[in-house]
Amino acid sequence: MNNIRPQDQVNAFDEIDRAIVAATQSGLPLVAAPYEAVAAEIGISADEVMTRLQAMLKNGIIRRIGVVPNHYALGLKANGMSVWQVPEEQVNELGKRVGALDFVTHCYSRPQHLPDWPYNLFAMVHGKSRDEVFEKVQVIADLLDDADQGHDVLFSSKILKKTGLRISRSQ
Amino acid sequence: MDGEFRNQSGLTEFQANLLNDFQRDFPLCPQPYKVLAEQLGVEEKIVLDHLQKLEEQKFISRIGAVVTPHKAGWSTLAAMSVPEEDLEEIAETVSACPGVNHNYERSHDINLWFVVTGPDRFAVETILDEIEATTGIDVLNLPLVEAYQLDLGFPIQWN
Numbered sequence: 001m002n003n004i005r006p007q008d009q010v011n012a013f014d015e016i017d018r019a020i021v022a023a024t025q026s027g028l029p030l031v032a033a034p035y036e037a038v039a040a041e042i043g044i045s046a047d048e049v050m051t052r053l054q055a056m057l058k059n060g061i062i063r064r065i066g067v068v069p070n071h072y073a074l075g076l077k078a079n080g081m082s083v084w085q086v087p088e089e090q091v092n093e094l095g096k097r098v099g100a101l102d103f104v105t106h107c108y109s110r111p112q113h114l115p116d117w118p119y120n121l122f123a124m125v126h127g128k129s130r131d132e133v134f135e136k137v138q139v140i141a142d143l144l145d146d147a148d149q150g151h152d153v154l155f156s157s158k159i160l161k162k163t164g165l166r167i168s169r170s171q
Numbered sequence: 172m173d174g175e176f177r178n179q180s181g182l183t184e185f186q187a188n189l190l191n192d193f194q195r196d197f198p199l200c201p202q203p204y205k206v207l208a209e210q211l212g213v214e215e216k217i218v219l220d221h222l223q224k225l226e227e228q229k230f231i232s233r234i235g236a237v238v239t240p241h242k243a244g245w246s247t248l249a250a251m252s253v254p255e256e257d258l259e260e261i262a263e264t265v266s267a268c269p270g271v272n273h274n275y276e277r278s279h280d281i282n283l284w285f286v287v288t289g290p291d292r293f294a295v296e297t298i299l300d301e302i303e304a305t306t307g308i309d310v311l312n313l314p315l316v317e318a319y320q321l322d323l324g325f326p327i328q329w330n
Contacts, residue, residue, distance in 0.1 A: 013242075013243040017243070018243070021236055021238060021243070024235045024236040025233075025235050025236050025237075025238065026233065026235065027226075027233030027234055027235045028197075028203075028233075028234045028235050030204070030219050030222055030223050030226070030234075031219075032202055032204065032205070032215065032219075033201055033202055034203065034204070035199075035201065035203075036201065046201060050199045050200070050201075053199055053236070054199055056236075060239050060242055061238060061239060061242045061243045062236045062237065062238055062239065063237045063238065063239045064194065064195040064196075064197075064236075064237050065195070065196075065197040065199070065235065065236045065237070066193050066194040066195045066196065066197040066234065066237075067189070067190055067193045067194050067197070067222075067231055067234050068194070068231065068232040068233050068234070068235065068237065069190050069194070069230065069231055069232065070229050070230055070231060070232045073228065073229040073230050074182075074190075074230055081277065081284075091317075092317060092319075095317060095319035096319050098319065099318075099319030099320030100319075100320070104320060105320070106318075106320060107318070107319040107320040108315040108316070108317065108318050108319065109315070109316045109317045109319070110248065110313040110314065110315055110316055111313060111314070111316060113311055113313075116281070116311070117250075117281070117311055117313075122248075152279065154277040154278055154279045154284070155277065155278045156275040156276065156277050156284075157276045157277065157278055
């Protein structure tokens with residue numbers, strides 16, 4: 001069910017890369033020469049940090065480097081995880097269409113676990129209020145039409161821990 | 172820049188630009204903040220001061236790298252159905268596990284949702300097994316199969 005595709009496994013990712021990603025994931029320091037600071041922490045040169053970051057962007061290990069805004073603090077206080085049961089053979093096509101909607105920040109397919117968990121398509125919807133999220137969920141429902149075999153919206157009632165997706169520094 | 176018009180979140184236009192314009196393609200050069208400053212037509216110190224303030228006010232989670240899931244490591248979305256009266260204790264136990272990043276209470280019978288990351292799939296599934304053994308509650312393991320939307324940043328509405 002869970003496809004591990006061999007082409008996704010990147011072998012050229014070594015301990016130095018891991019250390020750089022771990023250091024930059026928790027945030028670049030706000031100093032004039034931030035890569036220099038990261039380099040000093042790891043014990044390599046700033047040039048090597050930048051070269052390796054560039055290589056990781058190129059091979060897709062790093063998706064982007066930049067400002068990561070906090071949607072919650074910016075007033076998008078309702079964060080609804082909409083979950084959808086759609087025919088498995090259509091999930092890729094429908095996922096692409098849902099993922100292209102401008103209010104969907106993340107869109108993934110995940111395995112079903114019947115009978116407890118029938119939903120195989122996840123779309124994260126942010127809004128200023130729950131009503132706004134429900135309006136947007138309706139747009140997705142209209143788009144899916146008959147392929148929507150059941151859906152639900154899970155709101156986060158409490159943030160119990162949030163540190164951002166990180167990879168660990170050591171194995 | 173006090174006295175300037177601010178949007179609903181309390182951001183000045185300059186701050187909104189800082190948040191919006193550099194969510195990707197952050198410069199990979201010795202003095203990246205200087206490059207931002209040149210693009211915005213201000214001194215480097217102004218950029219650093221405002222970014223500092225935006226971080227302190229929690230408008231920015233961080234400035235850094237966003238990794239692609241499953242490229243160099245493994246992660247999964249996991250969920251549990253926890254009795255309300257045990258939620259706080261179990262959430263604490265789960266949050267304390269290595270590799271647990273996000274942990275949310277969500278409005279559903281399956282009410283505790285968290286992300287677990289590790290160097291590989293085996294390491295992640297070992298953590299899930301440990302959580303099941305410690306709490307005595309089944310863990311739903313929902314690793315992503317396919318991602319349909321690249322997280323290219325998110326536009327912040329200015330007005």
